Structure formats: structure tokens, C-alpha cells
Amino acid sequence: xxxxxxxxxxxxxxxxxxxxxxxxxxxxxxxxxxxxxxxxxxxxxxxxxxxxxxxxxxxxxxxxxxxxxxxxxxxxxxxxxxxxxxxxxxxxxxxxxxxxxxxxxxxxxxxxxxxxxxxxxxxxxxxxxxxxxxxxxxxxxxxxxxxxxxxxxxxxxxxxxxxxxxxxxxxxxxxxxxxxxxxxxxxxxxxxxxxxxxxxxxxxxxxxxxxxxxxxxxxxxxxxxxxxxxxxxxxxxxxxxxxxxxxxxxxxxxxxxxxxxxxxxxxxxxxxxxxxxxxxxxxxxxxxxxxxxxxxxxxxxxxxxxxxxxxxxxxxxxxxxxxxxxxxxx
Amino acid sequence: xxxxxxxxxxxxxxxxxxxxxxxxxxxxxxxxxxxxxxxxxxxxxxxxxxxxxxxxxxxxxxxxxxxxxxxxxxxxxxxxxxxxxxxxxxxxxxxxxxxxxxxxxxxxxxxxxxxxxxxxxxxxxxxxxxxxxxxxxxxxxxxxxxxxxxxxxxxxxxxxxxxxxxxxxxxxxxxxxxxxxxxxxxxxxxxxxxxxxxxxxxxxxxxxxxxxxxxxxxxxxxxxxxxxxxxxxxxxxxxxxxxxxxxxxxxxxxxxxxxxxxxxxxxxxxxxxxxxxxxxxxxxxxxxxxxxxxxxxxxxxxxxxxxxxxxxxxxxxxxxxxxxxxxxxx
DNA sequence: ACTCCTTGGGAGATCGATCTCCCACACTGT
DNA sequence: ACAGTGTGGGAGATCGATCTCCCAAGGAGT
Numbered sequence: 277x278x279x280x281x282x283x284x285x286x287x288x289x290x291x292x293x294x295x296x297x298x299x300x301x302x303x304x305x306x307x308x309x310x311x312x313x314x315x316x317x318x319x320x321x322x323x324x325x326x327x328x329x330x331x332x333x334x335x336x337x338x339x340x341x342x343x344x345x346x347x348x349x350x351x352x353x354x355x356x357x358x359x360x361x362x363x364x365x366x367x368x369x370x371x372x373x374x375x376x377x378x379x380x381x382x383x384x385x386x387x388x389x390x391x392x393x394x395x396x397x398x399x400x401x402x403x404x405x406x407x408x409x410x411x412x413x414x415x416x417x418x419x420x421x422x423x424x425x426x427x428x429x430x431x432x433x434x435x436x437x438x439x440x441x442x443x444x445x446x447x448x449x450x451x452x453x454x455x456x457x458x459x460x461x462x463x464x465x466x467x468x469x470x471x472x473x474x475x476x477x478x479x480x481x482x483x484x485x486x487x488x489x490x491x492x493x494x495x496x497x498x499x500x501x502x503x504x505x506x507x508x509x510x511x512x513x514x515x516x517x518x519x520x521x522x523x524x525x526x527x528x529x530x531x532x533x534x535x536x537x538x539x540x541x542x543x544x545x546x547x548x549x550x551x552x553x554x555x556x557x558x559x560x561x562x563x564x565x566x567x568x569x570x571x572x573x574x575x576x577x578x579x580x581x582x583x584x585x586x587x588x589x590x591x592x593x594x595x596x597x598x599x600x601x602x603x604x605x606x
Numbered sequence: 607x608x609x610x611x612x613x614x615x616x617x618x619x620x621x622x623x624x625x626x627x628x629x630x631x632x633x634x635x636x637x638x639x640x641x642x643x644x645x646x647x648x649x650x651x652x653x654x655x656x657x658x659x660x661x662x663x664x665x666x667x668x669x670x671x672x673x674x675x676x677x678x679x680x681x682x683x684x685x686x687x688x689x690x691x692x693x694x695x696x697x698x699x700x701x702x703x704x705x706x707x708x709x710x711x712x713x714x715x716x717x718x719x720x721x722x723x724x725x726x727x728x729x730x731x732x733x734x735x736x737x738x739x740x741x742x743x744x745x746x747x748x749x750x751x752x753x754x755x756x757x758x759x760x761x762x763x764x765x766x767x768x769x770x771x772x773x774x775x776x777x778x779x780x781x782x783x784x785x786x787x788x789x790x791x792x793x794x795x796x797x798x799x800x801x802x803x804x805x806x807x808x809x810x811x812x813x814x815x816x817x818x819x820x821x822x823x824x825x826x827x828x829x830x831x832x833x834x835x836x837x838x839x840x841x842x843x844x845x846x847x848x849x850x851x852x853x854x855x856x857x858x859x860x861x862x863x864x865x866x867x868x869x870x871x872x873x874x875x876x877x878x879x880x881x882x883x884x885x886x887x888x889x890x891x892x893x894x895x896x897x898x899x900x901x902x903x904x905x906x907x908x909x910x911x912x913x914x915x916x917x918x919x920x921x922x923x924x925x926x927x928x929x930x931x932x933x934x935x936x
Numbered sequence: 937a938c939t940c941c942t943t944g945g946g947a948g949a950t951c952g953a954t955c956t957c958c959c960a961c962a963c964t965g966t
Numbered sequence: 967a968c969a970g971t972g973t974g975g976g977a978g979a980t981c982g983a984t985c986t987c988c989c990a991a992g993g994a995g996t
Contacts, residue, residue: 279748281982292946299982308944309824325748329668330982332659333951348688349881354678370719372702375688389700418655482783482877496885526885533887555826557859576683593700612953622976627954638974664979842948 280322288318300326309581339577342390343399343424344374344383346468350522352548353401356425359567360399363575369396378493380404391415397578402428405469420585422574425565426469427589434585436592437573440470443563443594444477447517448543449605450561450596454604456515456543460487462502462527463519464494474519474547486512491523499526506542507534514542515602521546521553524560528601543602559599566592610652618648630656649750672702672720672910673729673754674713676798680824680852683731686755689897690729693905699726708823710734714741721745727908732758735799750915752904755895756799757919764915766904766922770800773893773924774807777847777875780891780926784934786845786873790817792832792857793849794824804849804877817843821853829856836872837864844872851876851883854890858931873932889929896922911914 286296291311298307299315318324332338341364345353357373364371374390376383380403388411390398390594397420412425415421416433427435451459461478465471471494479486487510491498499518503526506513518524524546529539536542538558546553546562553560570592577585616626621641628637630643648654652902670907675683686871687703694701704720706713710733718741720728726749732738745751746763757765781789795801801824809816817840831850833856836843843891844873848854854876858868868874868888874891876883883890900922907915 282984283982293983294947294985297944298945301984302947303984306944311945321737325722327663327982328660328724329659330951331984333657333663334982334984336951338659348678348684351679351681354684358678361705375691392656394658481838496882500885529887552826555856557863611951623953624955625975626976628975631954633954637976641975657952660981661954664952664954665982666981 277385279327279475280324281327282324282405285315285319285322285324288322289314291315296410300324301331302538337396338394338405339368340370340372340395341397341399341575342372342374342395343401344390345375345401346376346383347378348375350520351550351552352521355550356401356565358570360424360574363568363571367575368591370547376403378403380407380411383408386533387411387415391419393479395419397421399424399574399578400428401425402431404467405429412454416585417460420578420582422577424570424574428469430587432587434577434587435469435589436570436577437469437589438563438570438594439591440473440567440594441477441480442591443547444474444517446482446594446596447547447561447563448478448481449600450598451515451517451543451545454515454543454602458487458513459515459517459524460489460506460510460513461519462489462491462499462506462523464498464523465519466490471519478517485557494520496522496526499523499528500530501526503527503530507531507536516542516544518544518546521548521550521560521562523547524562524601525552525556528556528558529559539601539603545602549597553599558601561599562597564595564597566595609657610654611657612654615645615649615652615654618652619644621645630654631661667726669698670700670702670725671727671729671905672704672725673731674704674716674720675731676706676713676722676733677708678703678705680850681880681882682851685880686731686897688897689901690904693898693901697905705731705800706733706793708733709735710741712736717741717745721749725749727751728730729754729904729908730758731755732761732798734797734804735759736797746915750908752907752915754900754904758799760917762917764907764917765799766900766907767799767919768893768895768900769921770803770924771807771810772810772921773877774804774847775843776924776926777877777891777893778808778811780928780932781845781847781873781875784873784932788817788843789845789847790819790836790840790843791847791849792819792821792829792836792853794821794828794853795849796820801849804818808847824850824852826852826856829853829858830860831856833857833860833864837861837866846872846874848874848876851878851880851890851892853877854892854931855882855886858886858888858890869931869933877931879927886930888931888933891929891932892927894925894927896925 282293282296286293296315298536299312361371374386383403399422401424405428408428412431421433423435455602463475531538547561549562549564612623612626616623626645629642691701704716713733729752731754732805734757738758742761751763754767793805819832858874861868876890879892883892
């Protein structure tokens with residue numbers, strides 16, 4: 277009742293382990309078609325399954341890529357992980373997803389866990405632009421690592437991200453084109469590179485005295501807080517750019533409860549274009565990341581020689597997705 | 607520059623591989639404290655990392671548990687995976703999460719992938735009560751498998767689920783206690799055991815001619831459809847029980863848009879108690895699963911001898927969480 | 937007909953950690 | 967002082983698949 281090994285298959289087919297391996301692993305070596313057929317048949321009949329640990333030990337590769345995301349509670353990161361999984365699977369691999377619970381200590385632990393020869397490469401969406409650096413650098417010295425969607429200083433490796441500055445410009449141009457000029461930013465999580473870049477791009481474009489509401493984290497609840505604050509204090513505002521979709525969701529629902537019509541009095545935009553946005557009322561204008569292209573690039577870099585992963589940031593072009601939350605003034 | 611092996615650590619510490627292994631793997635065998643110290647020190651200094659494949663090959667265990675969930679797009683399953691991850695990590699293991707994209711074919715493929723000696727055991731939240739059975743049974747013949755949150759017929763293994771009938775009773779008693787008697791059910795995904803059980807429990811309690819709105823899938827969008835249908839056709843209704851939180855979210859927003867006050871005219875309940883419910887307006891009454899206890903039980907069963915995993919369903923008691931969506935009539 | 941290739945296929949080494957012996961030494965009790 | 971007991975530690979086998987040789991058979995060329 278013990279699981280059949282390659283040896284058993286070879287014996288059943290009347291060939292050596294080497295030949296059986298050549299057939300089943302698809303090594304580029306010619307094998308007599310008749311023997312190949314016998315091996316295939318024997319494997320099928322015995323219900324043979326490759327022992328993954330043995331192959332990994334011998335070949336030194338696992339066919340598995342790991343990714344550590346800040347939090348799966350944020351649907352954007354679920355979408356991101358999904359895009360990566362698609363690409364990895366298309367390449368015949370497997371993706372293992374870990375959640376860092378928005379905590380650099382947990383993040384370091386997760387990276388450490390994945391490192392023990394379990395993965396061929398690691399993708400990290402760093403929790404913090406500063407504090408995540410050391411753990412990533414340590415990992416990058418032992419395994420190929422590529423940062424994704426966010427960067428971290430001192431990481432020692434390349435980052436594949438969105439061009440947040442261009443994205444902010446797209447949003448502001450869109451709003452200004454609609455005649456909205458008193459624009460506020462609701463930003464969160466300045467510790468992350470994406471949070472910081474979006475804030476910086478906004479203040480650079482609109483001036484340092486433009487209205488900003490800063491929040492600790494990318495959550496729906498934070499969005500509600502922002503909504504309350506804007507409804508009460510910032511009554512002159514006619515548009516709000518949110519630094520993340522989850523913020524926009526909370527914001528819009530709170531504004532509406534406070535009898536502030538969206539987009540009637542205030543136009544609202546999100547950031548990340550998560551799927552839930554289409555289902556809201558009103559659907560929210562947002563920025564779409566070219567996740568497929570980014571995933572493809574990240575995986576290419578992961579498999580490239582180490583010298584192509586020098587510490588730097590590659591930025592991908594964002595795309596504006598217009599929905600009714602920024603309809604022209606009613 | 608090649609990674610240090612146990613052999614290198616042993617040599618550096620001046621002991622044999624066996625002793626180094628005893629120290630680093632923590633085998634319950636006495637080792638001279640001085641030698642142990644030298645091994646620890648050498649491992650530290652060389653930056654030694656255990657080769658996971660080698661250990662897995664030798665010991666036949668990987669320390670990894672896999673879980674296949676229907677869809678991570680549903681926040682409930684994210685929460686569920688998180689609860690499992692906590693338990694697994696507490697036991698010193700690692701959890702690998704796979705997404706079946708609500709498709710039994712993908713599900714079978716994911717199970718197959720995880721099976722190749724990569725995991726010590728498998729947890730499955732089956733997509734379908736009927737169609738998921740064969741793939742699960744095939745897996746269960748090769749590795750310990752426990753179903754979680756849903757069951758599947760012909761799976762050949764045990765399922766750890768919620769007592770959906772008791773849950774439905776809790777909801778109905780609560781609503782009736784508030785004087786709401788014209789109750790409709792919005793149900794989805796009858797292919798899943800949870801969807802089917804909730805519908806069955808409702809019709810049994812309320813009679814076969816009670817109003818039900820059946821939808822194909824557990825998504826927010828489906829909830830919106832239901833909302834539209836209820837606002838238009840079922841005007842006599844004073845309460846709606848939704849078979850899942852994501853349905854309730856869509857339903858409530860649509861009802862409100864149609865000028866049907868919640869809970870003013872219609873009380874609404876969800877099912878699964880996902881975190882987002884607290885953040886909505888109004889917060890939605892729901893059923894909480896004892897996920898921690900369920901996760902603990904599932905993992906215990908996974909490690910138990912096969913004979914304890916005979917095909918059956920273990921049901922855990924639900925808990926009613928009351929929020930303002932079922933406030934007393936205004 | 938004889939050598940030289942080409943090509944299929946097998947024997948054995950190998951990946952790195954753990955486990956199973958078994959030995960050496962020290963200590964106890966009579 | 968000697969057998970008996972216990973404890974620390976090492977040599978070698980082992981897990982299962984792959985890789986590196988190397989050999990044998992058959993075909994081509996002169």
C-alpha cells in the first residue's frame with residue numbers, strides 16, 4: 277500500500293530507472309517510442325506520482341514562487357496575487373501566497389519561512405518603504421527576489437511598480453477637465469512607497485497647502501473617518517482623490533449618509549481599480565494597474581541573472597478608468 | 607559561495623553530521639551542552655539554512671498543509687483561510703492557499719498539484735456538494751484530507767462544517783421576535799452544501815411556499831439583482847435573510863437606492879459575519895462561524911489515523927451577531 | 937570487411953538531512 | 967576489581983529522482 281516509486285514503474289515496464297525518468301520527466305533525449313509507451317502505461321496503471329521533494333533535492337529547484345503581500349484583507353492584493361498566480365501557472369509553476377498582516381515583523385518571518393529552499397524565487401510587496409528593506413536584502417542575498425507594486429530602500433533588488441506620479445496626474449487632469457478645482461487628497465499609509473508617492477505627487481501638483489486628509493491605513497474604516505472629516509470641516513471641496521479603493525468605498529458611503537451627493541457635490545476617485553468598484557453606487561472612477569504586464573516583467577526579472585536585479589524602480593504606465601463617481605456636475 | 611550544508615556546520619564545529627543534526631533539529635537525545643553550543647555558533651556564523659527538500663525526502667513530511675477554497679474574491683474565504691493559517695502556524699507549520707475560481711475543474715487541478723508530496727495534508731472547501739466528490743476521494747486515498755465549511759458526497763472523508771440549520775433557526779427566531787413575519791430568503795449557489803442546506807432549512811421552517819429568490823453565485827452583484835427583484839415584485843416582505851454576506855451587501859445598497867429603508871421597512875441579515883459588515887450603513891446582522899474551533903478540529907482530524915476520517919459531517923454551533931440592519935421597527 | 941559515429945539505454949553516483957545501529961567511556965553496586 | 971548500566975557520539979545506510987558517465991548495437995563510409 278506504499279506509494280509507487282519510479283523504481284516500481286521502471287520494473288513494471290521492464291526498463292531502468294534512468295529510462296523511466298527520461299520518459300516521465302521529458303528529458304530531451306531520444307527514447308524508443310515503444311519503451312516510452314510501456315513506461316507511460318506502467319505509470320498510469322500503478323498510479324505513479326513524482327516525489328516532489330526528491331526531485332527538488334536532486335535538481336535544486338522547486339517550481340514554486342512565493343509572494344508576500346501586506347494584507348489579503350485588502351481586495352487589491354487578492355487581485356494582485358491572482359494576476360501573479362495566473363502568470364506563474366502559465367509557466368508551469370506554483371505560487372505560494374503569504375500574508376504579512378501589515379506588520380514588518382510578520383513580513384520578515386514570512387520571508388524567512390519561504391526561504392528554506394522551498395521556493396525558486398520570492399516576490400515581495402513590502403509593507404514599508406523603510407522598515408522592510410533589511411529583511412528583503414537578507415533574502416535577496418540567498419534567493420532571487422523582486423519587489424512588486426511597491427519598493428523599499430536598501431532592499432538590494434529591483435522593484436516593478438506603477439508610475440504613481442503619472443497616475444495622480446491622470447486623475448487630477450480628469451477632475452480639472454470637469455471643472456473641479458478644489459480637490460482634496462485622502463491618503464493613507466505613508467510608510468509604504470505607494471502611499472508616499474501618491475501624496476508627494478498630489479502636493480507637487482496642487483501645492484503644499486492643498487487639502488489633504490492623512491490616515492494610518494488602507495482600510496474601509498479609515499475611509500469613513502475621512503468622509504466624516506470632509507463632510508464636517510472641508511465644506512469647500514468639490515472633488516476627493518482617494519489613495520486607495522478601500523478608502524473610496526468608506527468615504528462615499530459616509531458622504532452619502534451625510535447628505536453630500538456624489539458626484540453631485542463632490543466627485544470621488546479611487547486608486548487600484550479593484551473589482552468591487554463597479555458594483556458600488558455610484559461606481560467609482562479609479563486607476564487601473566497593468567497587473568498582467570507587471571507580473572510578466574517581475575517573473576522575467578526573477579529568472580534573470582542576478583546582475584539584472586540591481587536596486588532600482590521600474591515604473592509601469594497607469595490607466596484611468598472613468599465611472600459615474602466623476603460624472604460631470606449634475 | 608555555495609550554500610553551507612549541515613556537513614559544513616559539523617566540520618566547523620568539529621563534530622559529526624549526526625550530532626549537528628541532533629542539535630539543530632532538536633531531536634530528543636542528550637547532547638553535551640558544550641558541543642551543542644559549538645554547533646549553534648557554527649551554524650550562526652556560516653549562515654546555515656536547513657535544506658527543506660532533503661529533510662522532506664528523508665522524513666516523509668513537509669510541515670505544510672494545503673487548503674483549496676472556492677474563491678478568494680469572497681472575503682469570507684479569506685477570513686477562513688486566515689483562521690486556518692493561524693492554527694497551522696501555531697503548530698509550527700505552513701499553510702498553502704489555492705483558489706479554485708468556483709470551478710470544479712480548476713479545483714481538481716489544484717488538488718492534484720498540491721498532492722505531489724508537497725503537503726502533509728489537505729483541507730478542501732468544496733465548490734460543489736456533488737461534483738467535487740470524486741476529486742476529493744481520489745486525493746483522500748493518497749493523503750489525509752478533511753473537508754472544511756462545506757461537505758461533498760462521495761468524498762470518502764470527514765467534513766467540519768457549520769450547523770446551517772441551527773443558524774437559519776437563529777436568524778428566523780430573531781426576526782420573528784421582532785415581529786417580522788413576512789420573511790424572504792435570498793439564496794445562492796445551491797450546488798454547494800452550504801447554499802443547499804440554508805435553503806432547505808428555510809423552506810422547512812417557513813413552508814415551501816415562502817418567498818425565495820434564487821441566484822447562481824455568492825457575489826455582491828447577485829445581491830444587487832435580488833435587491834431589484836424584491837423592490838419591484840415582493841412588496842409585501844418585511845425581512846430578508848441572505849445566504850451570504852456578500853449578497854446582503856449588494857441587496858442593502860440596492861434597496862436603499864430604491865428608497866426602501868433598511869431596517870425601516872425591510873430588515874436584512876447576512877450569513878458568515880465577514881468583517882466588512884460592521885463598516886456598512888447600516889451594519890448588518892449576521893451569523894458567525896466558530897472558525898477557530900472549526901480550524902482546530904479540522905487540523906486534529908487531519909493528523910488523526912485515517913479511520914477517524916470516515917465520511918460524515920461534523921457540525922459546529924453558529925452564533926447570532928445582531929447589528930442595526932435588524933433594529934426593531936422604527 | 938573494418939573503423940568510426942550515432943544513438944538508445946543502463947549502472948552507479950549524487951543531492952542533503954536523518955535514522956539506525958553500535959561503540960567507547962564513565963559510573964554504579966557488589 | 968569486575969560485570970552491568972547508561973549516555974554521548976560517530977559511521978554508514980537511506981529517502982527517491984536525476985545526472986553523469988560509459989557501453990552496446992546498428993548504420994555509414996572507405
